[in-house]
Amino acid sequence: MKLEVKDIKKSFGEKEILHGVSFEVVSGRAMGFLGRNGAGKSTTIRCLMDVFRQDSGQFLLDGQPFRPWEMRIGYLPEERGMYQKNDVLGQLTYFAMLRGANRADAARTAHYWIDYFGLGDFKKKKLETLSKGNQQKIQIAQSFLNEPDILILDEPFSGLDPVNAQVFKDTIAQFVKEGKLVIFSSHQMSYVEEVCDDVTLIHEGNILLTGDLKQIKQAEGRDKLLITSMNGELGALQDKLTAAFPTLVITQDRGSLIVDTQGKAMQAELLSWFAQDGTALRRFGLYEPSLADIFIQKVGETA
Amino acid sequence: MKHFATVFNYELKTQLTKKAGIVTMIVMIIIALVGTSVPRIIALFDKPAEPGTPTEITAPAPEVDSAIGYVVTDEDAARLLAPAIGENPKLYDSRDALVKAIEAEEVELGFVIDQSLNYEAIFKDRSMYEERDTHFGNALTHIKKEQMILSHGLTVDDFNAIENQSAQGQVTILGKNSGNNYLLSFVLMLVVYMVVLMYGNTVSSIIAREKDSRTMEILITSTRPSSLILGKVAAAGVAAVLQFGLVVLAAYIGFQMNKSTYPEIVIMMVSGSLSSSYLLTYLFFSFFGFILYLFLYAALGSTVSKMEDLGSATALVQFLFIFSYVMASIAAQTPNSTLAVVASVIPFSAIMVMPMRAGLVSVPWSQLILAGGLMLVAVAFFAFLSIKIYRWGSLNYGNKTKLTRIVKEALRPDIR
Numbered sequence: 056m057k058l059e060v061k062d063i064k065k066s067f068g069e070k071e072i073l074h075g076v077s078f079e080v081v082s083g084r085a086m087g088f089l090g091r092n093g094a095g096k097s098t099t100i101r102c103l104m105d106v107f108r109q110d111s112g113q114f115l116l117d118g119q120p121f122r123p124w125e126m127r128i129g130y131l132p133e134e135r136g137m138y139q140k141n142d143v144l145g146q147l148t149y150f151a152m153l154r155g156a157n158r159a160d161a162a163r164t165a166h167y168w169i170d171y172f173g174l175g176d177f178k179k180k181k182l183e184t185l186s187k188g189n190q191q192k193i194q195i196a197q198s199f200l201n202e203p204d205i206l207i208l209d210e211p212f213s214g215l216d217p218v219n220a221q222v223f224k225d226t227i228a229q230f231v232k233e234g235k236l237v238i239f240s241s242h243q244m245s246y247v248e249e250v251c252d253d254v255t256l257i258h259e260g261n262i263l264l265t266g267d268l269k270q271i272k273q274a275e276g277r278d279k280l281l282i283t284s285m286n287g288e289l290g291a292l293q294d295k296l297t298a299a300f301p302t303l304v305i306t307q308d309r310g311s312l313i314v315d316t317q318g319k320a321m322q323a324e325l326l327s328w329f330a331q332d333g334t335a336l337r338r339f340g341l342y343e344p345s346l347a348d349i350f351i352q353k354v355g356e357t358a
Numbered sequence: 359m360k361h362f363a364t365v366f367n368y369e370l371k372t373q374l375t376k377k378a379g380i381v382t383m384i385v386m387i388i389i390a391l392v393g394t395s396v397p398r399i400i401a402l403f404d405k406p407a408e409p410g411t412p413t414e415i416t417a418p419a420p421e422v423d424s425a426i427g428y429v430v431t432d433e434d435a436a437r438l439l440a441p442a443i444g445e446n447p448k449l450y451d452s453r454d455a456l457v458k459a460i461e462a463e464e465v466e467l468g469f470v471i472d473q474s475l476n477y478e479a480i481f482k483d484r485s486m487y488e489e490r491d492t493h494f495g496n497a498l499t500h501i502k503k504e505q506m507i508l509s510h511g512l513t514v515d516d517f518n519a520i521e522n523q524s525a526q527g528q529v530t531i532l533g534k535n536s537g538n539n540y541l542l543s544f545v546l547m548l549v550v551y552m553v554v555l556m557y558g559n560t561v562s563s564i565i566a567r568e569k570d571s572r573t574m575e576i577l578i579t580s581t582r583p584s585s586l587i588l589g590k591v592a593a594a595g596v597a598a599v600l601q602f603g604l605v606v607l608a609a610y611i612g613f614q615m616n617k618s619t620y621p622e623i624v625i626m627m628v629s630g631s632l633s634s635s636y637l638l639t640y641l642f643f644s645f646f647g648f649i650l651y652l653f654l655y656a657a658l659g660s661t662v663s664k665m666e667d668l669g670s671a672t673a674l675v676q677f678l679f680i681f682s683y684v685m686a687s688i689a690a691q692t693p694n695s696t697l698a699v700v701a702s703v704i705p706f707s708a709i710m711v712m713p714m715r716a717g718l719v720s721v722p723w724s725q726l727i728l729a730g731g732l733m734l735v736a737v738a739f740f741a742f743l744s745i746k747i748y749r750w751g752s753l754n755y756g757n758k759t760k761l762t763r764i765v766k767e768a769l770r771p772d773i774r
Contacts, residue, residue, distance in 0.1 A: 106575065106752070124582070132576060134575055136571040137573050138568075138573055145368075149368045153361050
């Protein structure tokens with residue numbers, strides 16, 4: 056499956072929130088939808104889920120208009136909650152039935168996911184009697200009901216402790232492995248970096264970049280080297296390099312120098328220079344920026 | 359509407375298994391059984407009535423109460439008054455002497471009787487339940503009447519024969535007898551009043567709680583808002599019919615079990631007015647009016663973000679419903695007044711006013727059809743509006759918005 060988001064525009068009153076959002080997601084690859092708070096992630100997802108109707112643009116699934124109510128979708132809204140006074144199994148069965156399962160299948164999938172998260176003893180308990188962490192697991196479990204073909208998760212890691220986050224990451228990885236189409240929004244870069252194959256970065260309603268995460272990293276780190284000296288004296292090393300190669304752009308970043316060589320020829324020349332100079336290096340390699348670096352850089356460029 | 363049945367079943371099960379609801383129903387069933395047994399309970403404590411109470415004028419038993427003092431004009435008067443004051447009354451010479459005797463607590467009360475057989479009753483303190491002066495007045499009146507009959511050359515028997523004459527009449531009612539139908543109409547109106555308030559508030563709190571707990575977005579992305587609202591309202595309607603059906607059944611059983619202890623007039627008032635046309639009118643307007651109010655409550659429940667705001671949000675519909683109750687009370691007194699006729703046609707008040715009018719008078723078909731048609735249109739319109747407001751409510755948290763603005767925004771085309 057290929058989901059295409061094409062030129063989505065959405066205004067609230069006089070203010071346009073989404074200014075032509077476009078990106079693509081394909082099955083078997085998790086897509087991280089990144090942005091700061093208020094960037095337009097939830098609005099895009101809500102338009103996708105037909106909670107809001109966009110002013111213009113369209114959502115296409117394999118070239119046809121995307122109708123979420125006709126699909127098997129697991130959706131975790133940003134504002135999540137469930138019936139506090141009702142029992143866990145009953146309401147998960149109910150949600151599964153609302154998404155099209157018959158009673159038997161709904162009960163089966165509800166049992167499965169409750170057990171999967173290790174909450175089998177709480178099936179008949181009211182949700183409000185569970186701890187906050189266990190309530191979060193149940194809320195996430197509701198998005199996995201009915202073996203969805205598409206998972207749309209808005210800030211799924213929000214409020215999860217590291218153990219639950221790991222369980223959740225493993226589950227998403229399994230869905231991706233099974234060829235499901237997975238989108239999740241987040242502003243927690245490390246989780247996205249661990250789980251996603253593709254990323255889309257949105258800022259103030261505009262898409263800043265979208266595509267394969269590895270390729271993006273390579274592109275962003277192109278012609279740059281990461282150099283760390285053995286003695287850790289970055290200032291002296293930077294001065295020496297600047298004196299030897301005045302055209303290089305050299306910056307310091309977390310105990311290393313990042314050198315923009317502007318071409319592969321310069322990289323070889325630099326390596327020879329270090330060999331002749333005798334400077335002891337701990338690391339000399341291609342620079343690959345973290346997602347957080349790319350995010351900060353891209354958002355910074357728009358400021 | 360694909361998942362209407364799923365929503366309906368879940369909501370109905372939730373409502374019927376709610377502990378508070380079960381306890382309330384049990385209490386109401388007990389009240390219905392005990393309430394309809396009241397005549398039997400009263401009969402257990404009441405002494406049986408004296409058989410053969412005479413219809414003719416007879417002298418009441420004289421007050422031979424030593425705690426009463428009398429002042430009469432002379433001995434002849436005392437003899438004449440013997441049926442009222444006894445053969446050996448405690449007589450005083452003057453009013454002053456009698457007053458002193460009362461103040462000294464020699465006697466509890468006194469009567470000063472003049473020549474015309476009028477009297478003054480004198481008490482030191484008069485208790486709330488004191489009746490001796492009334493009895494004495496009745497006895498004196500009897501003596502006075504007897505004196506007048508004799509002065510006209512008649513006997514008391516002649517007078518009683520004249521007094522017992524009456525014209526034999528037959529009443530033919532072409533329409534309805536308001537007197538017979540009033541009690542049942544009023545009781546059924548109270549049933550509707552209770553059902554609407556109870557279940558209306560239930561529906562609005564279910565929806566407000568969904569919003570408060572942020573369950574709404576999961577629901578509206580799982581199925582259509584129309585299935586959700588219609589399923590919830592239908593569940594509340596069926597729960598009301600089932601639960602109040604049990605209460606009415608309990609009342610019916612209680613009534614049948616205790617029927618023998620009910621006064622004849624009450625039995626006539628209850629069973630005499632149950633015509634099929636009245637029942638149909640009652641069921642139609644009560645049911646659809648109830649559904650109309652459920653949609654209003656559902657819509658207003660969608661407008662709040664927190665449970666504590668629900669009371670103020672539903673105040674408008676509460677006011678509307680109380681207005682309807684007042685209109686029905688007015689219609690009970692003047693069922694064919696212009697006000698009652700207009701109120702019986704407007705859907706918000708027709709729920710109670712039309713059944714009340716239909717119970718008391720013959721409502722023209724034209725008015726029934728007009729009111730029924732308007733009721734159905736109103737139900738359809740407010741069902742549509744409540745679905746739209748519910749959908750609007752799922753996107754709006756926090757800010758309090760005016761109802762007019764809510765309606766305007768809810769009807770925007772970008773809200774599905």
